[in-house]
Amino acid sequence: MDPVDSAAVTVAAGGRTGTRLLPPGDFGVVLATLRARQGWSVREFSRRANVSEGQICNLESGVRNPTPAVAAACDAAFGTGGALVELAEAGRRGARTESLVDAGPVVAGYERVLRELKDIGRSTGPRFVTASMKSVTRTLTDAAPLAVGEQRADIWLLASKFAEYAGWMAQEAGNPAEALRWTNLAVRWGAQGGDETVAAYALVRKAFIAQHRGDTHAAIGCADQAAGHPAANPVIRAHAARRAAQGHAHRGDAIACREALERFASHVAEALGDRTPHWGPRTENGNPRLIEASCMLSLRRFELAADLFDAERRRRPAVPADSNSQARFAVRHATALAGVGRLDDACQIVEATLPVIKRVDSATVRAELGRFVEQARTRRASPGQLALIDASAALAIG
Template sequence: MTRAEFGGELRRRRLRQGLTLGQLAALVHYSRSHLSKIENGHKTPSVQLSRKCDAVLSAGGELHALAAEFSRPERDSGPGLLARENVYLQWNLHLRSDGSGAFEVGEVGTPTVTELPRSAAPSADTLPGLAALFEETKRLGRTSSPSLVLPMAITQAHVAISAAGQSAGRDQRHLLRHAARTAEFAGWMAQEGGDDRGSLWWTDHAVALSSAAGDDDMTSYALVRRAVVSLYRGDSSATTGPTEKVLNDGTIHPRIRWLAALGAAQGYAIGLDHTGAMRALETAAGLYEQAYRLEGGAHLGPSALHGRPLLIEAWCQYDLGNLAAAAALFERAMSRPLPSNRDHARFGTRRALVHAALGDPDRASELIGPLLDVVCSVDSATIRTDLRDFARTITRFRGHRGSHDIQSALMAALTKR
């Protein structure tokens, strides 16, 4: 499929609907000249535009599918850490399964600074202490860059595994279960850092640890986590397949099935399957009460559930091309502060993107401006995906004062540190 062939198909479907080029431009909030260049094969359609045209022209996903091959994953670039002084040294920590290891400073193979002895048998305070550290690490993960948090999670997972190796029976199972949840969190931080391969490795490792502990919840949740990775790659079928598998198993924990339903809704939405998305959201609504009731204690997935169903529904409506509905849902869902900086940055960026797509640069700039410092602090690859969409969308209003004022801060937030 070439650009010219896509443009011809877009023109054919537009004319079949009885729309002029100007009328279609108004419906999708793009300029008439931009659409003309696409129809004439002089410009490549973006994924966002193909979705909007597909929704407006009732193409059932076919038009969007034609444009999928033009989509190219973007790579973040940015300067590495400059070791300007001696405090910026390379550290190497080698950890063995029995807890022993070595700490080196400088290049690999330099003399060891500290030898780590083999782990002793854990005490009664080991698991509570590890749990307290993990809670603080998760709290930090809601406000800080994954590059700060991931090394802590990896080390904590290793310590828990080593302690489990020196235990037996119930204590061993509890330590392995804790290690599994720490490993799953490491996988999430890896994804937030832009490392999908590492994210999937840690998720699989969490499943192995959880299975050794006799806990099957992680196996089901891992399917949801894998689906989320596929979601950010724009792969609808690889998102809906695993989540539907979880949804169809009534023996799985309600919280995990609820998260699967929300994931499935998003998967159907990026595939422009309105019926599937609405059905999944309805299923999620039916599971919400059980998920909320079982929220306390150790759990998998987001720390807080409040407002999440509306936020996910709002984003589904955006992907389906229903911009006004998405904007209204975001206003309702974000009428009070979200529980973490990471959620605030993620959904706040999406809210601003919806208004930019609606052709309202004033509101979009007003919303995104105060968020950019937060986006920088959480340093999330997945949030930058949405922020890049915002940057591309707001460039349609180059002469607008508000979009010009945020340009410098926007470019800084888009750069991976």
């Protein structure tokens, strides 16, 4: 039995317990949430429930209410013990006759879906969320023309948020072209929702993509454009300064890197309490010490980088909830330690982190692992360390 089937059996094990089994929302939102949790695409769910893909999209967008037979088929596919049938019946009793979409439940429900998908993406990587991200954006872009006024704008803005995260997941999957495509869609849909700030943040994303391509000139250029964009708010300027700092560090320009780090700290302080639209990771969750340590690593100031990583690990020994960030900074720490000859300590960190790296399957984390391998191979290693370095090299290649 695969994990999806196992999860469905677990839900159904309690028998017919009613709608309390289900996440909050109307039938369409609940359907999308359950599908996202299982990691099913619309096509996969269509196959399991024997319901057409078009029907599923109409249900999830709120354009159609389910018939009793369709509700029963969905209930059987998820193993919700009659809960979906009850929810569909409750929806029919209070059904509206208008053909327009009421955006309130759609937006609130899919915002919850997006939060859940981000939680899954942070802990397991892109492969379990990509299909759901694509199908939800299709649902939202189909629903938006059926709404009016501010409600239509709200749906377009939510579609933009899904597209922005789909771009990040594409980058994590090692597909920069697809990442750029989704980022451009996020800009277009954000504009239709009345938000121009996503255009500024898109430049930050493009800076990150350029950095991982090894094009530091383009990375710094995009970061500077983001910082100077008319719609940039303090959060976006902070992200831009961080990307600029890392770009300058890769080029070996310590002075420009330090200036960018100072701008980052200033914008983070300015962003506290900022209520303008939010894109990208929350700046208050960014650890300035780890970011500085990462820049020192790129500048090949291994001793300073190792000291900063060591100090932060002593100060915050608990691992963060974000497995991707945990793995990325752990590998950078190990690279710094290898750079100062502490290969035993470095290998201990990598050995403990390899299971996380395998689970999240992130192209950006694998790139960091490749940097560790490159540095570790400059040191004299024991047979056990050599085996770990070789295993890391194989995983870095993907």
